[in-house]
Amino acid sequence: xxxxxxxxxxxxxxxxxxxHTSQQGRLDLDGRRREPALIGEGDxxxxxxxxxMRDAGYSGYINFEYEGEKYDPWTATRKGVALLADLIERSxxxxx
Numbered sequence: 001x002x003x004x005x006x007x008x009x010x011x012x013x014x015x016x017x018x019x020h021t022s023q024q025g026r027l028d029l030d031g032r033r034r035e036p037a038l039i040g041e042g043d044x045x046x047x048x049x050x051x052x053m054r055d056a057g058y059s060g061y062i063n064f065e066y067e068g069e070k071y072d073p074w075t076a077t078r079k080g081v082a083l084l085a086d087l088i089e090r091s092x093x094x095x096x
Contacts, residue, residue, distance in 0.1 A: 013060050013062065014060065015063055015064070015065065016039045016044075016062070016064040017065040017067075018037045018038065018040065018041065018043070018044050018046070019034040019036060019042045019043060020035055020041070020043050021033065022035045036066065036067035036068035036069075038068060038076055038080055039064045039080050039084070040080075046083070046087060047091075050091050054091045055095070062088075
């Protein structure tokens with residue numbers, strides 16, 4: 001997150017997308033294969049990202065993207081929003 005500090009005044013939204021490494025996934029630029037995952041279920045831990053953005057004073061929009069097939073769009077949306085709401089609430093408590 002340190003490399004993002006110079007861009008702080010320009011941030012208008014925070015976008016999450018998660019993946020998990022797999023044998024059958026899409027070939028990525030680094031030569032690894034990855035499959036789409038719902039935020040919080042892949043290789044990226046979103047909690048430190050939310051906390052870093054709070055610590056940096058970010059108060060803009062947050063969205064997430066899900067390309068997987070494990071959940072239907074309604075279920076994925078409900079689960080993703082619930083996770084983000086919980087992480088935002090926990091990060092607020094940890095700074096108070």
